[in-house]
Amino acid sequence: MIKVRTKDLIDQFHLELISGAAGIKRTITTSDLSRPGIEMAGYFTYYPAERIQLLGKTEMSFYEQLSDEEKKDRMDKLCTDITPGIILSRGFEVPKELIEASERESVPVMRSTVKTTRLSSRLTNYLEGKLAPTTAIHGVLVDIYGVGVLITGKSGVGKSETALELIKRGHRLVADDCVEIRQEDQDTLVGNAPPLIEHLLEIRGLGIINVMTLFGAGAVRSYKRITLVVNLELWDPTKQYDRLGLDDEKIKIIDTDITKITVPVRPGRNLSVIIEVAAMNFRLKRMGINAAEQFTSKQASVIEDGENEDI
Known part of the structure; x- marks a missing residue:
């Protein structure tokens, strides 16, 4: 998890620092904000002292009605040694x-000219993005027809070569080799490349290439939501592979279940085309069109009609 400090909020939202400058390096541990109306x-x-405290029109208008002694008491209690700002x-x-x-x-006090509701929303979105649970996975992330496809598999199975062919077919690279993933919502995973290897692709025998330099800015993107995982594995003649597409396999990444497809690799199979079609078929399924289920339904109907004729 990336650390967020109060200073980051000052820089990001151009906040005016009024006092408590000694505490601008305090760490923010939660994306939740507090509007301390009842504390006023x-x-x-139950004062959530570990949260950023946001004082708006309601809190300040009530504060003005307090006596001088009450004002001092409330502000003394608002400022604790764990309050980030x-x-x-x-x-x-x-x-x-x-x-x-x-x-x-040493509690930083900051001021903004933005209205309370809008400021609260912007702060929450920023903190949720920065403090979201994260992980890193060995694989390649490609944007195929708007579907974020994470290609996984053992080293040397051909992930990067497949990604290169997909890029040549007009799709966009997000990350190669290492994909940093953060869970921005309960069912939303967003992947990006580490800054060191952004836009780079490693091809064995060729070395490292810069995709943006070779293919243009339209061949890359900085991040993409992951909705499909395609696992490449060497063909195992003893293993039964799904031939109809009825199996709905899932893989859990952080706390989110993602649809997973296993594609066997052997000479003669055009992996880039297979993955491209898998992405298009996934989009159709989300639109309610499932070719495998339609085929099974027709098959069952034909069998049933045949049995009725025999009777």
Whole structure:
């Protein structure tokens, strides 16, 4: 998981740092934000101090109705040694009680001119993307007709060579050899290449090539949602492979189940075309058109008609 610090929020959203500069390197551990309205009323029993605190029009208007003693008490309790930062929206004036408490506890106090709801949404989206669970998988990620296809298999089975042929056919490379994957939502996996090998493809006997330089900017993309996994394996004559396409195999990556297809590799098989058709067939299935099920249904109907004629 990538570490996010308060300073990153300041840089990303151009926040004005008001006080508590000593704490701008505090780590943010959750994408959840807190709007401490009930805390302003004095109830701190379940105060989520580890979250970014966002003060908007509602919180500040209530704060102005408090006595001087209550104002100091609330701000002292808002600023703790684990609070990563407090942000005021709409360009509100920062209370002197908050400045004093933040300097004492080294809690960064920041200000934005953006409206509270919009700022909350932007902060949450940014933090969820940065703090999402991540993993890395050995494989190749290619965008084929809008379908993010992760090609896996043992080293030397031909993943990169297949990807090169797919690129020549007009599809786009996302990552080769190592695919960094983050789970942005419950069922959403997004893959990208590590910065060191972005746009690069390794072909045994040829070496490393720069796909963007050779084929143009249209042959690459920075990231892509993964919806299909194609596993390449050497042909095993003792193994039974799916010939109808009825088997719905899944593979779990982080906490998400992804459809997996196993394609046997042997001389004479055009893997790039097979994977290209697999991606198109996957799109058809998502649209409700399943050729395998239609064939099975027709077959069952023919058999049933034949049995009725015999009777």
